[in-house]
Amino acid sequence: MNSIISLSVLGVLVLFLGILKKKTWLLPLILVGLLASLVMSVLHWNMNRSLFHNMLIIDNSGVAFSSVLIFSTFLIFMFAAQYYRKVVRPLDDIYAIMIFALVGAVLMSYFGNLIMLFIGIETLSIALYVLAGSHKEAITSNEATLKYFLLGSFLSGFLLFGIALIYGSSGSFDLYAIHSYVAEHAGAGLPPMFKAGLFLLIIGLLFKIAIAPFHFWAPDVYEGTPTLLTAFMATVVKTASVFAMYRFFSITFFGIHGVWEMTIAVLAAITIVIGNLTGLYQPNLKRMLAYSSISHSGYMMLAMVAFSGRTANALLFYSISYSIATIAAFAILILVREAMGNDYFGSFNGIAKKNRIEAFTLAVAMLSLTGIPPLAGFIGKYFLFAAAIEQGWLWLVIVAIAGSAVSVGYYFKPIIAMYFREDNGIVLQVGRPFRISILFLTILTILLGFLPFLLSGLI
Amino acid sequence: MLTFTLIFLPLLAATGLFFVKEEKWARNLAFAMALVEFGISIAALVQYFLYCHCHLLFRLDWLASYGISLKFGIDGLSMLMVLLTTFLVPIIIYTTFGQKINRPASFYSLIFLMQAGLMGVFTAFDGMVFYIFWELALIPAYFIAAFWGGKDRIRITFKFFAYTFSGSLLMLVAIIFLYFRTPLPHSFDHIWLYASNLKPDEQIWVFLAFFIAFAIKVPIFPFHTWQPDTYVTAPYPGSMLLGGLMSKMGLFGMIRWMIPITFSVLNTTNGLFIILPVTGIVYASLIAIRQDDLKRLIAYSSIAHLGLVAAGIMVLNAQAMQGAMIQMISHGINIVGLFIIIQYIEARTKTTSISELGGIAIKAPRLAAFFMIILLGSIALPLTNGFVGEFLILLGMFKYNMVFAAVAGLTIIFSALYMLWMYQRVMLGNTNAVTEQVSDLSWKEMIPLIAIVIMVLWIGIFPGMFMKMAENGVGQVIGIIR
Structure with a gap:
């Protein structure tokens, strides 16, 4: 929790520094701020709390993954000075958006409620649409952001629709409530509405992770996006999305054979073959x-x-x-x-x-x-x-x-x-x-x- | 502790050499480290004979929750291979003296990295650790061949890498699969892997995975297609490492892992898999006869000789397996000796083409003498090292199947044919324009050859000590089969 607050504050501070035109202070502040957030995140170890009526669940796996996300972002910022050294204007906007994206990613590793998952994914995604197009003069960057935005917002619709259907059948957004609903219906088979919701939710997540056949955006977007931000996409965003998916499955289907297992396995195999x-x-x-x-x-x-x-x-x-x-x-x-x-x-x-x-x-x-x-x-x-x-x-x-x-x-x-x-x-x-x-x-x-x-x- | 030092010292040397700038320092340091390593292996040998032939075990938890521990030990099989490695590496480093090597520090560093990999492979008693060191040995071998290699090296060495890496991935699947068939709680420890409980059809798949991985490494026909090109294109020290040591990894892996775990497949398939190496013996020998390039000839002869060793291992009797162990050592020593001779010939004449050479014996009698002795070892003349191993293998094979033994026995006739014919064309006859200016070996050049000839004769005349180690190691494997 502290790390989420400190990261958000850090993002705002970066914007303020931009207004004050303190260009040289930006990166040192960001690196220190990220380190501080990393420390706060690690201090959540073994805390095991849930906040805001299970909206956020601070458990060890969430702590571990959010620490990895913050750490990766820190590493990427270590290369920012070199990457942007020929750029004259202050880069507070790009840096701040990266940090906000990171906040979204951290939310995704703590979520205990599907609404929180959606908020996390959208915080992350909207920031990414902007970042992909942040090299305004390059046509490839514009292409990247347009492709990513059109497809991404469309697939976010899938995600939201899926969440709505799951809510419609199980009556809750809460992961543990959904788990008890699934456990109840495991014997007789889940109702079609829940399955449809699950299906749409999975598609939304698979798109973010770039699993075949939802991977076509990835090469073009990666190529067009400024390289530093591609690194961010390929690591922080990917890790956050994969873990969010894992978290959803591992909690809601804890101890139950998922109906989706074979589908995911086949898609994974196709992805491995196509990707390689x-x-x-x-x-x-x-x-x-x-x-x-x-x-x-x-x-x-x-x-x-x-x-x-x-x-x-x-x-x-x-x-x-x-x-x-x-x-x-x-x-x-x-x-x-x-x-x-x-x-x-x-x-x-x-x-x-x-x-x-x-x-x-x-x-x-x-x-x-x-x-x-x-x-x-x-x-x-x-x-x-x-x-x-x-x-x-x-x-x-x-x-x-x-x-x-x-x-x-x-x-x-x-x-x-x-x-x-x-x-x-x-x-x-x-x-x-x-x-x-x-x-x-x-x-x-x-x-x-x-x-x-x-x-x-x-x- | 000695076992640990044997693995750790080369790693240390590899890291240290990376930072050495000066060429002279790099080679002296490398040679010194290789000698120290040899000294340690001698100490291990003494300890091995003093203390009841038992394992010099070293065990350290690594990934305990995944059943992986750093378990290393030296039994009879390991001892022989460790001795071979530590004996050959200083010789290989010595042969690079006086040559112009681009980036010497990296070169020696990679040799030591490979030695560390080999040491790990030969002493590992944990399946996963074995696999890790197995790959660790491959990377430096690839870099040595690709960076310092000759013509068309990028394509050839990549083929070599892709081929062997794919094979080892099969082995990885097999090892992980075996792990889940070991008794609870699972473990990669060799005793547990030996005790894994496999259904007959699972046995066949595991066997195939192991067999293909090892067959590519040796290589056994028909998985040999990477080998001749790679031996030719690699620099001489690289060819020596590949032919002398790396090929033994596959054979050793067969004895240590494949046979004890899946021997019943060999029993039930009635020699189906022995057909491959036996075919390879004839096939490679016939091709070797027609070769005009010295390095390529040695490469094909190596397929034939190692095919015999592989067949000897797979007939599953003590005599043949013991012979196979001895022959692995002999082949390693002989092939390195032959590569050194070819290197000397190429340094003097700038060619390795047999048809361009001739009459070298007149100009360089010492070179001719050394060449002859090592060559006789390679064609298994009695009182040389090649005879001991091949005789035992053939003896064991006769007990198993007369036809196989008869066909495999052709290797001795064939190798005498192509080797002696090659010797005749290269060394005898009259000199020509190319060989007119050939000078004889200097004392410095003779040192590695003397060491090799001593070993050729020692194993040939007094094989007792080596036999004892092989007997001890093979005895355990045969004990499992019975």
Whole structure:
């Protein structure tokens, strides 16, 4: 709760600083504010309270995920100075909107009521529509925001309609009330109205997570959005949406076989196949990362069908490993785009020669996303796959592992370009805080691979 | 503790070398570290023989709630492989002296990273840890071959990586699946995995997953297509690491994991799977005869020799398996020796094409002598190391099935044919324009070859110590099968 308040206050403060034209204070304030919110968020550990008549439930899984969200945002802001260093105007609006989006994401990890879920998603989404178009002069950015807005608001309608139907049949927005309704009707079968509502709600959520066949917006939007904000979308927004979905399912269907399990499993398999196969044919790193994020959404769907005591923690570990690797990849992408003007794989040729740390960072990020031990990405995948096999989803895990094998085909493109191709002689301009941040991400990826027990028994 | 040091020291060396700037320092440090590692493995050997042949166990909880622990130990099988690795790595590093290597610190660092992976693979007693080290060994091998490799290296090495990685993912599925078939509470510990309770049809799938993963690594026909190109394109130290050590990972994995867990599949399929390596022996030998490139010839001969080893493992009797262990060691030593010789020849003549060479023996008698001894080891002449292993394997196979043994026995005839014919064309005859200026080996160049020749003769003449280790390790595996 404190973290939600402090984040909201932080967003307003940032806007005030913008009015006062204190451009140099912006980022330090944001970073300090985010750290403070992170600390407050972590202090909620073991609090187990519910607020405002179960509107928000502060439980450990919510605390863990909201801390990850704040932490990821913090990391992304570490790269903001470099990304926007040629922009003269104060960026208080963009920063403030990012922080407001984060507030939405944090609400989504604490919700105990479907209304709260909707408020969280809308706070997040509306902020994102603006952020996607924040590079006003670029036509791609305008395209991105228009596509995202049209589809997103349409699908929000699905979400809301679904919530209404669930309310209509169960008589409550409260997750626990819905759970007792589901438990009551589990034997005789759920009424069609509830099923229809569930179906629409799931579609709304799947769109946000970019699960096939609702993924078509993702590559275009990711490509058009300013790169720093793409990193935000691919990590914070994705983690928040996946966890919101997990939270909804794990509470309302606690101990009951969900009617939706097979549907989600099939969609996850399709997503993994489409994401990985299409990823092979992308000409540039940014689009490739878009497809990588689609296929990783597919892997994360394994958590939705495989509930057990440890699934939430598996999802947490996976989100962390995915987020740090993706943020690291986007950080290097920002550098290369700045130096070369584009991010085709050819632009990465031979950069390992003169930019060892940067190349190493991207290589570790790619290997981690592929799921190669002993990096964090492997442990994350292992946790999810083990949870799925435990619940009898062997075929889904085989699809997922085949997908990982295919993903080598695109994750290795930047590695091959950086290390094995002829040098094109660029030297990336890197500031010290930037370099420290990417080193931190790399070390974290390696460390979590070697010491996974640090995060394996949390929730 | 020794076991832990054996794994940890290369990791430490790999990290440390990453920061060394100067070339001379990097290579000296690398060589020193490799020798220290060899020393530690000798200490482990002494301890192994002093204390009742028991495991030098090292165990540390890692992911206890997921049943994974860092359990390492050294039994007879591990001891042999550890000795082979720690013996070959300093030799491989030594052969890089005096060569111009681009980015030496990274190069040596990757070699040590690979050594750490190999050490982990050979000593792991936990299925998941085995898998993790298995992949850890692959990444540096790929980078060594792709960064320092020759013509068309990007395509070839990527094929190598994609091929082996896909195979190991199959193994990962099998290991996780086995985990859920172990008695409650599940564990990846090898004893638990051995005790996993599988239905017959599940057994076949698990077997296939393991078999394909290991067959790609060895490689066994028909999963060998990545291998000749990769051996040719990789730099010499890379080829030595791949041929001498990495191929043994697959064979070792068969003995340690595949056989104890799914041996009944081999019993019920009546040698169906042995047909593959046996076919490979004949197929690769026939191709080897027609090769004009020295490295490629060695690559195909390696498929043939290792096919025999794989067949020896899969006939499931003590003699053949023991022979397979010895032959793994011998093959590792011989192939590294042959690659060193080829490297010397290429350094002098700038070619590895057999048809362009000839008459080197006149100009370089020492080189010719070393080449001959290692070559005889490779074609299994009695009193050399190759004979001990291959003889035992064939003996064991005869007990299993006469036809298989007869066909597999062709390997000895074939390898004598292509190896000696190659030797004749390269070393004997008159010199030509290319080989006219060849100089003989200097003392410095002879040091690694002397070490290898000592091992060729030692294992060939006094195999007792090695046999004892193999017997001890194989005995446990056979005990499980019975």
